Amino acid sequence: GRALLVLLLSATVSLLGGLIFGYELGIISGALLQLQIDFHLSCFKQEVLVSALLIGALLASLVGGILIDRHGRRRAILVSNLVLLVGSLLLTLARSFIGMVIGRMTVGFAISVSSMACCIYVSEMVAAHQRGLLVSLYEAGITVGILLSYALNYIFADVDEGWRYMFGLAIAPTAMQFLSILFLPVNPVKLSSWDSDCQKGLIQLQDTEDRAAAKREPCKEKHYSFLDLFRTRDNMRRRTLVGLGLVLFQQFTGQPNVLGYASKIFHSVGFQSNSSAILASVGLGAIKVVATLVAMAFADKAGRRALLMAGCVVMATSVTTIGLTSRIAPLAMARDCKAAADPNASHSLTQHPLTPRPSQPAVSPIPPALGAGKSQAGPGFAATGSLAKAFTSTQSGEGVPDSSLTQKRGLVGQAKEEAAGSTGPPFGGAPWAEHEVLNWITLLSMMAFVSAFSIGFGPMTWLVLSEIYPAGIRGRAFAFCNSFNWAANLLISLSFLDLIDAIGFSWMFLLYGLMGVMAVIFIYLFVPETKGQSLEEIDQQFSRKR
Secondary structure: OHHHHHHHHHHHHHHHHHHHHHHHHHHHHHHHHHHHHHOOOOHHHHHHHHHHHHHHHHHHHHHHHHHHHHHOHHHHHHHHHHHHHHHHHHHHHOOOHHHHHHHHHHHHHHHHHHHHHHHHHHHHHOOHHHHHHHHHHHHHHHHHHHHHHHHHHHHOOOOOOHHHHHHHOOHHHHHHHHHHHHOOOOOOOEOOEOOHHHHHHHOOOOOHHHHHHHHHOOOOOOOOOHHHHHOOHHHHHHHHHHHHHHHHHHHHOOHHHHHHHHHHHHHHOOOOHHHHHHHHHHHHHHHHHHHHHHHHHHOOOOOHHHHHHHHHHHHHHHHHHHHHHHHHOOOOOOOOEOOOOOOOHHHHHHHOOOOOOOEOOOOOOOOOOOHHHHOOOOOOHHHHHHHHHHHHOOOOOOOOOOHHHHHHOOOHHHHHHHHOOOOOOOOOOOOOHHHHHHHHHHHHHHHHHHHHHHHOHHHHHHHHHHHHOOHHHHHHHHHHHHHHHHHHHHHHHHHHHHHHHHHOHHHHHHHHHHHHHHHHHHHHHHOOOOOOOOHHHHHHHHHHOO
16 A cells, blocks of 8 residues: 555656646746736847746756756755746746846756756656556656646736736646655665665665665665766766767757747648647647557567667657658748737737747847747756747737748748738748648658657656666766757757758758768667666666676
């Protein structure tokens, strides 16, 4: 009975942690519509507000690892919950732009620490054959959180100062997670002993024989310094290579940006502006939830390695397909920003509450609006925030494409027609109609990509990271890899539009396909299978292998 209770509470902590993370990433897309009017935000200020979360999370990934290793996983989650409550209150009660930025940074810091601590804590709490399921539950929580944030964006779109409710509602799941974890035992890593392997007696979910054996074995303490991550001791350098490789390939296979084009592709198959915005975000969100549930079901059966490789193969195939089809039926890309100074801003808000304006100046010094949303520091993280971009980045259905870019794309005449006051999709007159079959192929490739990411790289990267390091340095190692995740994501968000200008849309996607192939080779050569093994068995497997 007690074991079942611990199992249920661990699952609750994992799911709520993910839910809060996804919610905070997604909620800004709807809040920004109201904030730009209430606070008269320029494009630059909108980007600062969105990026504040990213900055807070990056800070957390630099210092959070020390907190998790020194003071334990459970305490780190409790502290992150308290910090998140403070951040949510700051946002809910904010009266100035600076207050909003501080609130978003505080929230970013909290969800980043929580994301790392949750994955490590749950992986240490449960038995080997349940670990894949319960750690993947975090990723499922993120996708559900993003969908929930879109639903609430829609509900509060026409409410006066609705953004206060949007930010304030994060308090409920945070309080629930705080209460859930109070009933869970202190995590296996005690301050007196760095090595959790000798303390398996604390883990309720293991067999009684294992527990008796663990108590008989002499306790071997292992201390690690941060620099041990780059040394040959216990083969730590190889573990760091595996961790960084997974995190960087997760980003460089193009995941943060593919979803930014979701609404364009939905337009191309005939969905009009508003419905396109809803379908792109909610439709792809639903696909992500289903795919993540599939990953949870198979993580402990098929294994991490198999899911990673299968996911990568499908991702590489689907982005290559998008690249090839867009060579025949080119996508026109527009970057425009609607700031509050625009006299039509408030008018368009009431008219189309579900079509957020993109807020990206021509040369963006900070990631595009919701670029930060995509930068998932935590597990997920990379995966899901990009949905936020799908919702906001290119959805101004009524917006006229930026003329200089349209000229580059040879669509001048079309831009003039658009300027004449058409209210259809911006690419209504484009050569879409001729290529209907190709458009559907592109749309199906997009769906395949989203599913493959949510089965492979999305949950498995963070599951493997929470398993491959020894207990004494697990927090710092996880945080170290995590900071690269944020940095790579930021780099990709910043360079994407400029790269498209330089090499073209289709070559960009073919490049992502090539990265996918390299990722498959990397996983085949370096990433070991860890399903069904206890954390100490994985540790021994790494220590032996050269």
